[in-house]
Amino acid sequence: MSSPKRQKTETKTTVDNYIGGKFVSSTSGKYLDVTSPHDGEVIGKVALSTAADVDTAVKNAEVAFAKWSALTVKARAQIMLKLHALIRDNADELADMIVKEHGKTKAEALGDVAKGNETVEYACSMPQLIAGRVLEVSRGVECRSYNVPLGVVASIVPFNFPAMVPFWTIPIALACGNCVILKPSEKVPMTFNLIVKYFEKAGFPEGVFQIVNGQADAVNAICDNPGIKAVSFVGSSKIAELVSKRCRNLNKRCLALGGAKNHLVALQDCNVEMTASDVVNSYSGCSGQRCMAASVLLTVGPNPKLIERIIEKSKALKPGSGPREIGPIIDVVSRDRIISYIGKDEHKILLDGRDWATKQKKGFWVGPSILQHTSTKDAAMQDEIFGPVLSIFECKSKEEAIAIENANPYGNAACVYTSNGGAAEWFTKRFSVGMVGINIGVPVPREPFSFGGSNKSSFGDVDVTADGAMTFFTKTKKVTQKWNPPEGDADWMS
Numbered sequence: 451m452s453s454p455k456r457q458k459t460e461t462k463t464t465v466d467n468y469i470g471g472k473f474v475s476s477t478s479g480k481y482l483d484v485t486s487p488h489d490g491e492v493i494g495k496v497a498l499s500t501a502a503d504v505d506t507a508v509k510n511a512e513v514a515f516a517k518w519s520a521l522t523v524k525a526r527a528q529i530m531l532k533l534h535a536l537i538r539d540n541a542d543e544l545a546d547m548i549v550k551e552h553g554k555t556k557a558e559a560l561g562d563v564a565k566g567n568e569t570v571e572y573a574c575s576m577p578q579l580i581a582g583r584v585l586e587v588s589r590g591v592e593c594r595s596y597n598v599p600l601g602v603v604a605s606i607v608p609f610n611f612p613a614m615v616p617f618w619t620i621p622i623a624l625a626c627g628n629c630v631i632l633k634p635s636e637k638v639p640m641t642f643n644l645i646v647k648y649f650e651k652a653g654f655p656e657g658v659f660q661i662v663n664g665q666a667d668a669v670n671a672i673c674d675n676p677g678i679k680a681v682s683f684v685g686s687s688k689i690a691e692l693v694s695k696r697c698r699n700l701n702k703r704c705l706a707l708g709g710a711k712n713h714l715v716a717l718q719d720c721n722v723e724m725t726a727s728d729v730v731n732s733y734s735g736c737s738g739q740r741c742m743a744a745s746v747l748l749t750v751g752p753n754p755k756l757i758e759r760i761i762e763k764s765k766a767l768k769p770g771s772g773p774r775e776i777g778p779i780i781d782v783v784s785r786d787r788i789i790s791y792i793g794k795d796e797h798k799i800l801l802d803g804r805d806w807a808t809k810q811k812k813g814f815w816v817g818p819s820i821l822q823h824t825s826t827k828d829a830a831m832q833d834e835i836f837g838p839v840l841s842i843f844e845c846k847s848k849e850e851a852i853a854i855e856n857a858n859p860y861g862n863a864a865c866v867y868t869s870n871g872g873a874a875e876w877f878t879k880r881f882s883v884g885m886v887g888i889n890i891g892v893p894v895p896r897e898p899f900s901f902g903g904s905n906k907s908s909f910g911d912v913d914v915t916a917d918g919a920m921t922f923f924t925k926t927k928k929v930t931q932k933w934n935p936p937e938g939d940a941d942w943m944s
Contacts, residue, residue, distance in 0.1 A: 463494035465639040467503055467663055468646050470510040471656030476664070477502045482636055487553035487778040488771075489812035494551075496639040499664035501671035504631070507660045508677035511602040511629035514657030519599050519627040524577045526625050533621070533652035534570045537563065540648065544641065548612050551640045553777040553813075555770070558736055565894075566617030569915055572897040573621035579920060580626065591932045597924035599627030600679040600703070604672045606633045606693070608685045609780055610739045612641035618901065619682045622919040624659065632661045633672060637780055639663050673697050680923060682914065683707065686834075687860070687906045694909035705910035705922050709834040710741040710862035710903065713855040714891055715748045715877060716756055717848070720867035724889065726759035728867070729840070732891030734767060734818045737776050738838035739784075741907070742863050742885075742892045746831060746841045748851045757820075757842060761801050764818040764840075769806055778813045779837060785814040788837030791830050798822040803838060826854055834860070848876070856882045861905030865891050884908065 465484070466473040481495035518526070537544070545559035554562065582596030605619045616632055623630050634642050642661060649659050662668055672678055673696040680703035683693045687708030697704035714732065716725055732744035749756065768775045779785040789804050803817025819839045823831055830841045845851040855864055865887030866877040874888045884903040887893030895901055902913030912918035 462492060463640055463643070465494060465496040465643045465663060467497055467499060467507070468643075468661040469503070469507045469657075470660070471650075476500060482665070484551060484637070484639065485781065486550060487780050487814050488550075490782070490814065491812075494640055496636050497663045498636075499662045499668040499671075501667070501674070503664075504662050504668060504671040504675055505677075507631050507662050508602055508675055510657040511631060511660060512677060514655055515599075515601055515629045518629060518655060518658050519601075521627070523580055523625065523627070526627065527574050527576050529653045530570060530574045530576075530621060530625055533648060533654075534567060534574060536648040536651055537567045537570060537645075541567075544613060544644065547641050547644050548638075549771055549777075551638045552609065552612055553771075553780065554736060555772065555775055555777050557773065558777070562611050562614045566611075566614035568897050569617045570621040572916060573625040576622075576625035576920075579917075580924070587930075591930065593928065593930045595926050595928045597626065597920070598927050599924055601628060602631065602678050603628045603680040603923060604631045604633065604678050604682070606669055606672065606681065606683045606685070607635060609635035609637040610736065610741075612638040613645070615684050616642060618684075618914050619919055619923075620659065622915070623923040624654070626920060626923045628923055629658050630660070631672070631678070632659070633668050634661065634663060636663065636665055669693065670696070673702070674700065676700070679703065680705075682922070684914070690909050691906075703922065705912060705914060705918075706908070707741070707903065707914060708907050708909065709836075709860060710743075710907050711745045711832070711834050711858045711860045712742065712863045712865075712883075713746045713748055713851075713858065714744045714865045714867065714887075715750065715848075715851045715855070716753060717750050717866065717868040717870070717873055718753065719869045719873075720753075720756070721869065721889075722753075722756050722759055725867040726756055726763055728889070728891040729760055730763045730767075730818070732865075733840040734764065734776050734838040735892070737779055737816070738788075739780060739836055740892075741903075742894055743836075744840060744865075744891050745835065746843065746854075748843055748845050748854060750845050750848050750851055752844060757800070760840070761820060764801055764820060767818050769810055769815050769817070776818070776838060778810075778815050780814070782814050784836065785816055788816050788835055788839060791833070791835050791837075792816075792819045792821070792839060794829055796823075796825070796828045797830060797841070800842070826857075832858070848873070852877065852880045856880070859906045860903070862903035862907040863887065863893050865889075865893060884913075 476497040548559035690706035690708035803819040806817035900913035900916035
């Protein structure tokens with residue numbers, strides 16, 4: 451097993467709020483321990499913020515907004531270009547921090563940083579993307595529209611991608627001219643605490659980007675503060691719906707992404723080796739702690755060779771942070787919850803990863819686990835487990851597979867494995883999701899294509915990246931103008 455090496459005497463990191471261009475303590479004076487999932491040791495502490503802290507950040511942002519929004523979009527993009535280069539050049543340092551506080555493998559952490567930086571790169575193109583429209587709608591009458599920033603906006607993010615998910619919204623919102631307040635997950639606050647210095651080096655003015663740490667009190671204060679014009683949220687569907695309703699009741703824009711229960715369908719003509727590798731990577735990558743992870747594999751008809759290869763490849767995975775290894779679970783509560791699903795007696799266990807929890811003397815570990823079901827009503831077939839657990843169910847037909855997928859309340863992703871283009875198109879048209887994969891188990895679009903699910907995976911009207919984010923973080927201003935025509939050149943519209 452490979453894992454981050456830390457000296458016992460290592461200084462623990464204190465994560466304070468970042469407001470007005472400097473780190474400041476919370477008015478509560480309270481802190482929460484940050485623990486390493488590798489060994490359970492305390493590696494830092496994070497401030498627990500109050501509504502007063504949020505209000506201070508908002509007031510600083512409102513002052514900064516006047517000058518920041520007055521810059522040309524090209525000037526803002528120039529600063530964003532510098533940030534992109536800094537993130538790229540320091541990816542290794544950021545990845546090490548993600549490994550330390552989150553537990554991802556080094557390769558996964560580097561991917562976390564790189565994927566987030568793709569959205570920064572997209573935001574650098576804002577001068578071309580945000581251009582409005584002009585049209586002479588009738589003789590002497592011209593209409594034009596252009597997008598203007600909302601003001602102060604906030605982004606509330608989960609623990610599972612400490613760099614990528616915050617960067618889904620922050621760079622686009624900033625490039626559009628808004629000022630952003632980030633509320634990171636209290637479980638992984640250290641990554642963006644480190645990234646702050648790159649914002650400073652890139653040249654973002656004080657108050658344009660700020661961080662308020664904390665738990666539910668900070669989230670509620672962000673939703674309720676009248677100075678915050680829009681809130682983006684990523685987390686569980688239960689909390690996403692609550693945040694969405696709370697914001698909308700105050701006539702505030704909200705885009706809240708929730709959980710998922712992603713189904714993969716394997717047809718008889720699928721390439722067994724490719725499908726097995728892809729399914730294992732999908733359900734066990736990031737220890738299954740991602741909303742795009744495979745949860746359920748539906749085989750259309752029996753496919754014992756495929757299941758056998760999935761088990762073999764899963765058994766080859768080891769605990770750790772290196773190649774062909776998977777990292778720990780974020781905390782003890784999540785680990786025990788995952789183990790409870792594996793231990794239910796309503797399914798057959800084909801591969802049991804619960805022994806990782808006892809074999810690893812420190813930290814929070816669950817190994818790859820595979821469950822065979824005979825009922826779609828089993829708990830593991832229904833709930834988002836958020837761990838390295840794959841449920842397998844054999845369907846009699848493709849129609850049954852679609853009926854099972856469509857019946858689940860979520861709608862992030864679904865995938866079909868087949869060698870037949872017609873069959874792939876049949877499933878593509880019928881999956882009830884926002885993102886579809888054909889022989890790809892984690893069908894995350896890349897910019898300029900946006901990320902977003904449907905049903906109870908998303909509470910909002912647009913996607914969270916690309917054009918969706920640009921629409922969400924701006925309002926459209928329309929101008930219609932007419933000037934007196936030269937004498938003798940008028941018509942009935944003048």
